[in-house]
Amino acid sequence: MxxxxxxxxxxxxxxxxxxxxxxxxxxxxxxxxxxxxxxxxxxxxxxxxxxxxxxxxxxxxxxxxxxxxxxxxxxxxxxxxxxxxxxxxxxxxxxxxxxxxxxxxxxxxxxxxxxxxxxxxxxxxxxxxxxxxxxxxxxxxxxxxxxxxxxxxxxxxxxxxxxxxxxxxxxxxxxxxxxxxxxxxxxxxxxxxxxxxxxxxxxxxxxxxxxxxxxxxxxxxxxxxxxxxxxxxxxxxxxxxxxxxxxxxxxxxxxxxxxSVKTASYRGKKTISPMKGSRLIKKFGTYIDPIYKFKIFNKSITLKAPYKGSKVRSVLGGKVVFAENSGGMLGKVVIISHPNKIHTIYAKLSRLAPGIYVGKRLSKGSVIGKVNKSLMFEVTKNNKHMNPLKLIKL
Structure with missing residues (x-):
């Protein structure tokens, strides 16, 4: 499988x-x-x-x-x-x-x-x-x-x-x-x-x-x-x-x-999870494919939704810079720009919340959409990838 x-x-x-x-x-x-x-x-x-x-x-x-x-x-x-x-x-x-x-x-x-x-x-x-x-x-x-x-x-x-x-x-x-x-x-x-x-x-x-x-x-x-x-x-x-x-x-x-992939460091306080009650099913970083035995670097984490239609929230206050259906496996994608050159990416959304558009300013905890099964969550800082678990609490 x-x-x-x-x-x-x-x-x-x-x-x-x-x-x-x-x-x-x-x-x-x-x-x-x-x-x-x-x-x-x-x-x-x-x-x-x-x-x-x-x-x-x-x-x-x-x-x-x-x-x-x-x-x-x-x-x-x-x-x-x-x-x-x-x-x-x-x-x-x-x-x-x-x-x-x-x-x-x-x-x-x-x-x-x-x-x-x-x-x-x-x-x-x-x-x-x-x-x-x-x-x-x-x-x-x-x-x-x-x-x-x-x-x-x-x-x-x-x-x-x-x-x-x-x-x-x-x-x-x-x-x-x-x-x-x-x-x-x-x-x-x-x-x-x-x-x-x-x-x-x-x-x-x-x-x-x-x-x-x-x-x-x-x-x-x-x-x-x-x-x-x-x-x-x-x-x-x-x-x-x-x-x-x-x-x-x-x-x-x-x-x-x-x-090796260069990643960004983060020493700030942790913030909320993008999805309440979620469970980590795919980690950030390098792992070996169990079938083909080759090394893969995963730039995001995947969170299992507690139920179909779970709400996804912005983990920090910021401004929406991308919000549309990217098609394929990523589904609907939202990218939010935050202070200190941090960007958070939310993929595999089944639908976007009303009023989510490019230029929209959001506060921490604002609902940006929903997922059916899982959420792909990615974080970048200074244009480098960062382990999302350093930013959020599960």
Whole structure:
């Protein structure tokens, strides 16, 4: 029975190697595709970022232009209000002057009616008296002076009307300037609104592409880690196969010349067993095959499960760096990286626990999966194999 098992194991090694090679090639193709996609997305993000910078610079220019327009409108509005106040005062002055002219005219008519009417009548009748002659002369002087005052008032009114016309013209000019500024303000405000909309759209696009970019980057990193672990597994498998082939031909004689395997030392405290109630059925280190009598170095230990579906736990806190179905005799495999360059490998898992994935951080004792019959448990430190029993307590 042991002979058949060993032969079957030797037959499965090439199949496992082929499976690893296929996975490595597949991961390389995926990684190459991800790199191309990553570069495209990186370029797209750079383009969007430049567009956002340009749009913000344009918006800044528009803000400055709008500020300038607001300032001009405010200044011209102040000038317009000042002219309106002056025009109002001017209108009052014009009204007062017009009223003063009317008052002088009425006063003159009243004076003529009351005091000069008789003298004028006698003058008309050619019957002047001494008094009427004096009144006539006084009337002439008064009429002349009154006319002079009225003419002066008219001149003042004309000056004021010219000034008023100037104010009105300036008001119209300022109103026109304000209207133009307000029109420009509307146009620039519309441009600014469009720029803000563009910036928001670009920011939304940037967020979408950033999310895709991060996803691609994480996928790329995950693929790189998987590829690295597959390369490690392939290297170990090749060493294992070489050792098997060498030991198979050398048999018992070669056992005395067998190359010693360097192992890592460990002086730390022991931790929990990866499987409660388990029993050691295969030890770590060199042993002689009972059938073929050749020396074999076993890099792991095998633990017998107390029952079907026994839970497997992480012996230390760490991060999952490999978790998938490796196929063949190893079944599902989980590799966890721990502090001090320690890695623990759990093979022959029948199923993985929910939430176990590459990058997942685990605490000591976290369930990583289940086994049906046995667990193959391996430990490395500083890239050298280590006796797992130096790390765990059974």
């Amino acid at each position: 042991q002979k058949i098992t060993l032969l079957l194991l030797l037959m499965l090694v090439p199949l496992f190697s082929s499976s690893i090679d296929k996975k490595i090639n597949s991961k390389k193709r995926e990684l190459s595709s991800k790199k191309i996609e990553y570069n495209k997305m990186d370029k797209k993000l750079s383009t969007i970022a430049k567009k956002i910078i340009d749009a913000k610079a344009e918006r800044s220019k528009l803000d400055k232009k709008l500020d300038s327009l607001e300032k001009n409108i405010k200044q011209d509005q102040g000038k317009f209000n000042e002219l309106s106040s002056k025009k109002k005062a001017l209108d009052i002055e014009l009204s007062n002057l017009s009223r003063e002219i009317e008052d002088k005219r009425e006063e003159f008519i009243s004076l003529v009616t009351d005091k000069f009417s008789m003298a004028l009548v006698l003058e008309e009748l050619k019957k002047p008296t001494k008094e009427s002659i004096m009144m006539q002369e006084a009337y002439g002087l008064y009429e002349k002076e009154n006319h002079k005052e009225i003419e002066k008032l008219k001149d003042d009114i004309e000056v004021l009307r010219v000034k008023e016309e100037h104010f009105v013209n300036r008001q119209e000019e300022i109103k026109g300037a304000i209207a133009n500024y307000e029109k420009e303000r509307v146009e620039y405000q519309e441009k600014k609104s469009k720029k803000i909309k563009i910036i928001k759209e670009l920011a939304r696009d940037k967020a979408i592409y950033k999310k895709r970019f991060d996803h691609i980057r994480d996928s790329k990193r995950s693929l790189q880690r998987k590829l690295a672990k597959l390369q490690i597994i392939k290297q170990e498998e090749q060493e294992y196969r070489k050792e098997r082939n060498r030991d198979k031909t050398e048999r018992v004689r070669s056992s005395h010349r067998s190359k």
